[in-house]
Amino acid sequence: MRRTTFTDMNCSVAQTLEIVGEWWTLLIIRDALFGVTRFDEFSTRLGIARNVLTQRLDTLVEHGVLTKDPYQDKPVRYDYRLTDKGRDLWTVVAALRQWGDKWAADDGAPIVTTHRTCGHTMTVEPVCSECHEPLVPGALRVHRGPGARENTPFPRH
Amino acid sequence: MRRTTFTDMNCSVAQTLEIVGEWWTLLIIRDALFGVTRFDEFSTRLGIARNVLTQRLDTLVEHGVLTKDPYQDKPVRYDYRLTDKGRDLWTVVAALRQWGDKWAADDGAPIVTTHRTCGHTMTVEPVCSECHEPLVPGALRVHRGPGARENTPFPRH
Numbered sequence: 001m002r003r004t005t006f007t008d009m010n011c012s013v014a015q016t017l018e019i020v021g022e023w024w025t026l027l028i029i030r031d032a033l034f035g036v037t038r039f040d041e042f043s044t045r046l047g048i049a050r051n052v053l054t055q056r057l058d059t060l061v062e063h064g065v066l067t068k069d070p071y072q073d074k075p076v077r078y079d080y081r082l083t084d085k086g087r088d089l090w091t092v093v094a095a096l097r098q099w100g101d102k103w104a105a106d107d108g109a110p111i112v113t114t115h116r117t118c119g120h121t122m123t124v125e126p127v128c129s130e131c132h133e134p135l136v137p138g139a140l141r142v143h144r145g146p147g148a149r150e151n152t153p154f155p156r157h
Numbered sequence: 158m159r160r161t162t163f164t165d166m167n168c169s170v171a172q173t174l175e176i177v178g179e180w181w182t183l184l185i186i187r188d189a190l191f192g193v194t195r196f197d198e199f200s201t202r203l204g205i206a207r208n209v210l211t212q213r214l215d216t217l218v219e220h221g222v223l224t225k226d227p228y229q230d231k232p233v234r235y236d237y238r239l240t241d242k243g244r245d246l247w248t249v250v251a252a253l254r255q256w257g258d259k260w261a262a263d264d265g266a267p268i269v270t271t272h273r274t275c276g277h278t279m280t281v282e283p284v285c286s287e288c289h290e291p292l293v294p295g296a297l298r299v300h301r302g303p304g305a306r307e308n309t310p311f312p313r314h
Contacts, residue, residue, distance in 0.1 A: 004205075010267045012257025013160030013187050013250055020263060023178060027163070030170050033294065035313035045310060048161075062285055085260050089177070093170055094283050095252040100169025100300075103242050104176060108303030110167045110314065111311065116298045120287030126251050132289070137190065137247055141273045145258075146186030153202060156192035 010152045018155065019063045024048055025056050029082075029089050033064065037079040060086070071075065095124045167309045176220045177246065181205055182213050183253065186239075186246050189223065194236040217243070250280045 001133040006014035006021075020026055024046065031045055043053055064088040068078045082089075094113075101109040112144055113122040126135045131141075142155050163171035163178075177183055181203070188202055200210055208210050216235055217223040222243040225235045239246075251270075258266040270279040283292045290296075 004180075007264070009186070012254045012262050012267060014184060014257075015261035017180075017183060017254040021180065021183065023174075023176075025182070026174060026178065027168075027171060029164075030168070031310065034311065042183035054181050058198075060245075067162060081284075087294075088256060088260065091281055091283060092210055092252045095249045095281065097169045097171040098246060099249055100173035102245065104172035105169050105304050110302050110304045110306070110309040112168060112300045112302040114298050114300065115288065115290065115292060116284060116296050118288045118290075120285050121271075122283050122292055122297060123286040124248055124252065124281060124283045126248060126279050126281045127284070128272035128275060128277050129280040131272065131275045133272065133275075135279055137244075137274050142278060142279035143269045143271065145267050145269040146260050147267045149267070151186065152267040154191065 010149045016092070019059075019065065020092070022056060024052060024061070026093060028053070028056055028060070028087075029065070029086065030093050032080065032082050032086065033090050033093060037081055038071075039078065039080070042080075065089070091124065094122070098124050112120070141148065167304070167306045173249070175220065176216075176222065177249070179213060179216070182217065183250060185210070185213055185217070185244075186222070186243065187250050189237065189239050189243065190247050190250060194238055195228075196235065196237070199237075216240060222246070251279070255281050 006018040007049055008073065020029060027046055028042060031042055036042055036045060039053065039057070042048070043050060046053070061068045061080070064083055066080045067083055070076050071079045114120060115122060127133060128135055144152070163175040173294055177186060184203055186233050188199055193199055193202060196210065196214070199205070200207060214223065218225045218237070221240055223237045223309060228236045271277060272279060272291055284290060285292055301309070
C-alpha cells in the first residue's frame with residue numbers, strides 16, 4: 001500500500017507531506033498536541049487499526065517528530081512525545097483546523113481557540129515577517145531559494 | 158484502497174483532511190495555486206498516475222474546491238480552477254511549506270516568498286485576531302465551540 005514517494009521532489013510542501021502526509025498521521029499529531037502520549041489512548045481516541053497506528057508512530061519516531069520512551073517494563077510500553085520538530089507542526093494543524101471551521105463545519109466550529117490573556121480568537125495568517133502586514137497571494141513575489149534546483153516546482157507565471 | 162473515512166469525527170482538522178488529506182491532493186492544490194489548470198500539466202509536473210489524478214481532481218470538484226470547465230470539444234478537455242474555498246487552502250500549503258523549509262530542506266528553502274512591497278519574507282503564524290500578538294500553544298485556551306458535540310476531540314488537560 002506504500003504509494004509513490006515524494007522524496008525526489010525539490011519542494012518543501014512535498015517533503016513535509018512525505019513525513020506527515022499519510023492518512024491518519026496529522027490526526028495523530030493533533031492528538032499529540034492535545035497531550036496524548038500512549039498507544040492505547042491514540043488508538044481509542046482515533047479508532048485507528050493498531051497495525052496502522054504502529055506504522056505511523058514508527059515513521060514519526062524515525063523522522064524525529066516523536067520520541068519513544070518506555071514507561072513500563074513488562075510488557076514494555078512507550079510514551080510518544082513531540083520533539084521541537086513535532087511541536088512546530090502545530091501551525092500546520094491550526095491552518096487545517098481554520099480551513100475546516102470555515103468550509104467544512106456546518107454547525108460551526110467544534111472547538112474554539114482563544115488568546116488566554118485578551119480572550120479573542122486565534123487566527124493563522126500569512127504575514128510579512130518584517131512589517132507584519134497580512135499577505136494574500138497577489139502581494140507576494142516568489143524567488144529561487146538557496147535550495148533551488150533545476151526541477152524545483154515554481155509558479156507558472 | 159479507500160481508507161477509513163473521517164466523516165464521523167467532529168473535528169475540523171479531520172474534516173479538512175477528509176477533503177484534502179489523500180496522498181497527492183495537497184500537491185495538486187499547490188500546483189493549482191501556482192496557476193496550473195490542465196490535466197496534462199498537473200500530470201507532467203507531478204508525475205502522478207493518470208487514474209489517480211483523475212480520482213483526486215474529481216474529489217476536489219465534488220467538494221467545491223475546484224471547478225471543471227471545458228476548454229475544448231473534441232475530445233473534451235477541462236480547465237480545473239480553484240474556487241474561493243480552494244484558494245483559501247493557500248494558508249495550509251504555506252504552513253506545510255514553512256515547516257518543510259525549516260525541518261526538511263537540508264540545502265535551504267527551494268523557493269522563497271517575499272512581500273512584494275517591502276521585500277521581506279512571508280511567515281505563517283498563529284496570531285490573536287484582535288491584539289495580533291503571535292501565539293504559542295501555552296498562550297491559548299480551548300473552548301467548546303458552537304459545533305461541539307459529546308464526541309468532539311479535546312485536549313487532555
